Amino acid sequence: METGKPNLEVMADTLMALAEHDRDLLVVTSDSRGSGKLVPFAAAFPDQVVEVGIAEQNLVGIAAGLASAGKKVFAVSPACFLTARSLEQIKNDVAYSDQPVTVVGISAGVSYGSLGTTHHSLHDYAVMRTINNIDVLAPADNFETAEAIKAAYTLRRPVYVRFGKQAMPHLYGPGATFEVGKANVLSQGADVTFVATGETVPRAVQAAAVLEGEGLSCGVISVHTLKPFDEAAVLDAAANTRALVTVEEHSIFGGLGEACASALMQSGVRVPFKIVGLPDDHTVTGSQNEIFNHYGISADGLANTARQLLQVGITA
Amino acid sequence: MSIQDLQRKSVEYRKTILKIIHHAHAGHTGGSLSCIDILNVLYNHVMNVSPDTFDDPTRDRYVQSKGHSVEALYTVLADKGFFPVEDLDTMEQYGSHFTGHPTRDIPGIEQNTGALGHGLSVSVGMALAAKLDKRPYRVFTLLGDGELTEGSSWEASMTAAHYKLDNLVVIIDRNKLQITGPTETVVALEPLADKFAAFGYAVRQCDGNDIAALVETFDRVPFEPGKPNLILANTVKGKGISFTENVVAWHHKVPTDDELSRAMAELDRAAAEIEVMA
Numbered sequence: 001m002e003t004g005k006p007n008l009e010v011m012a013d014t015l016m017a018l019a020e021h022d023r024d025l026l027v028v029t030s031d032s033r034g035s036g037k038l039v040p041f042a043a044a045f046p047d048q049v050v051e052v053g054i055a056e057q058n059l060v061g062i063a064a065g066l067a068s069a070g071k072k073v074f075a076v077s078p079a080c081f082l083t084a085r086s087l088e089q090i091k092n093d094v095a096y097s098d099q100p101v102t103v104v105g106i107s108a109g110v111s112y113g114s115l116g117t118t119h120h121s122l123h124d125y126a127v128m129r130t131i132n133n134i135d136v137l138a139p140a141d142n143f144e145t146a147e148a149i150k151a152a153y154t155l156r157r158p159v160y161v162r163f164g165k166q167a168m169p170h171l172y173g174p175g176a177t178f179e180v181g182k183a184n185v186l187s188q189g190a191d192v193t194f195v196a197t198g199e200t201v202p203r204a205v206q207a208a209a210v211l212e213g214e215g216l217s218c219g220v221i222s223v224h225t226l227k228p229f230d231e232a233a234v235l236d237a238a239a240n241t242r243a244l245v246t247v248e249e250h251s252i253f254g255g256l257g258e259a260c261a262s263a264l265m266q267s268g269v270r271v272p273f274k275i276v277g278l279p280d281d282h283t284v285t286g287s288q289n290e291i292f293n294h295y296g297i298s299a300d301g302l303a304n305t306a307r308q309l310l311q312v313g314i315t316a
Numbered sequence: 317m318s319i320q321d322l323q324r325k326s327v328e329y330r331k332t333i334l335k336i337i338h339h340a341h342a343g344h345t346g347g348s349l350s351c352i353d354i355l356n357v358l359y360n361h362v363m364n365v366s367p368d369t370f371d372d373p374t375r376d377r378y379v380q381s382k383g384h385s386v387e388a389l390y391t392v393l394a395d396k397g398f399f400p401v402e403d404l405d406t407m408e409q410y411g412s413h414f415t416g417h418p419t420r421d422i423p424g425i426e427q428n429t430g431a432l433g434h435g436l437s438v439s440v441g442m443a444l445a446a447k448l449d450k451r452p453y454r455v456f457t458l459l460g461d462g463e464l465t466e467g468s469s470w471e472a473s474m475t476a477a478h479y480k481l482d483n484l485v486v487i488i489d490r491n492k493l494q495i496t497g498p499t500e501t502v503v504a505l506e507p508l509a510d511k512f513a514a515f516g517y518a519v520r521q522c523d524g525n526d527i528a529a530l531v532e533t534f535d536r537v538p539f540e541p542g543k544p545n546l547i548l549a550n551t552v553k554g555k556g557i558s559f560t561e562n563v564v565a566w567h568h569k570v571p572t573d574d575e576l577s578r579a580m581a582e583l584d585r586a587a588a589e590i591e592v593m594a
Binding site: 047050057 | 373419420426427428429430431433434436437438439440441442443444445446448449467468471472474475
């Protein structure tokens, strides 16, 4: 897979392109324009940046007030603080008040790696999924990121988008499509389907390649929208494959895996099934890659999880 | 509207507040009675807002950060014609949109509030949008004194001053009581005027239950160019009814049938006194 840019940069590029034609587009930041790769945006559109300093609750409240007056607001801040410290503002000022704010969680999951748990967001899918009237997007690669930002801009409703810092491999070729609420089937397979979201999707693609080399038939689905959740895609995969492995850069509680489990159980579908994510533990110290590898979010780790479910060629 | 007309309205508003709380068997009596004169002056003297112009992007905005005094807001909005006053008979009943805190489901309400410490940030956003768009509207925000211990109020205050939002008017309903007791014994707020001044506001104090004083104070807005406005409105919790004034229990106590009758009689006497003075 050819590597592109960090999704953060794609977000900033996409906002630049949109702002070019829309003076009502505002970026609100909490001393985070540097980490959000928004310095060029601020240079090009100084009147379209609102700086609130390190004050995430205020960030979201101000974003809601600006949106109420017709501004198209992207409230950008590290996901760990934004979705914890400002959770009540997201719930009340944005979602409950139906203000069309895009809440952008940057450096999400374990992007901050060795900075530790204070800087990890492993809860954001769970808390955002339980808030009424907000969509939850977790783009995987540059294409999905650009499309997610454009979709949030167009939707004019409460949206949460999260992504990380690493340069991401390209998953799509020309002609790719993106629709909020509709998962993208990257490949189909009869033996195991990896249902992944956000920046773990390339790992699932790599695991599928490993297993394909062993003669297994593998599918990969990129669930770029956690809410509204594409149950049909998951049920279809369950009906046409022998096992499902879900993959996410999030706690194993309350995220993609449990959304899939809920869809399967309530539909009466039984299939060998495993949730791969961050366990209920103090997260190991390391880079994003090292943390992924530690918890089995890697080509080998995911392939092994699939083998265990299929009870073939288990290696460790 | 004359001072006497506004005074007459305040008496009627107090009656409505007590009636709807009595009918609903729920509500925040003390805080609604303390702030009702402020809302009266805002909606009937200060702000250019009405049901006919509520979609006008240049309308003035009101955000009630102290969302629990929603009965005062409902009362004034009904009087302004945003909805029939009879709708308030459904307040807090099963299936009603008239919940115990403001929601945008109700005509005339700009922003959902109720969780304390939210209104000021939202209002800063609204006022900032007016500046960015070079629109003349102003944003009026009512904060309870008890909610000032929420840190977000001070985050918002810093940005209001930083962006020189002299189109933002923050009113503190300074009744000095919260649900547990006096604000100064729960977590002391004083010297409150100095704190807001230090945060960059132009600060004025007035008697928040004196219609004439409120009119005079609001008429001077903006107090200083380039500074957000802060009106420290000294009020009495439960104002207007002898047995509710300054009684902590009336934070959300509901009047009995007998208490409602006594309150109505007191308000009738207050109305008569206004006519004598006029």
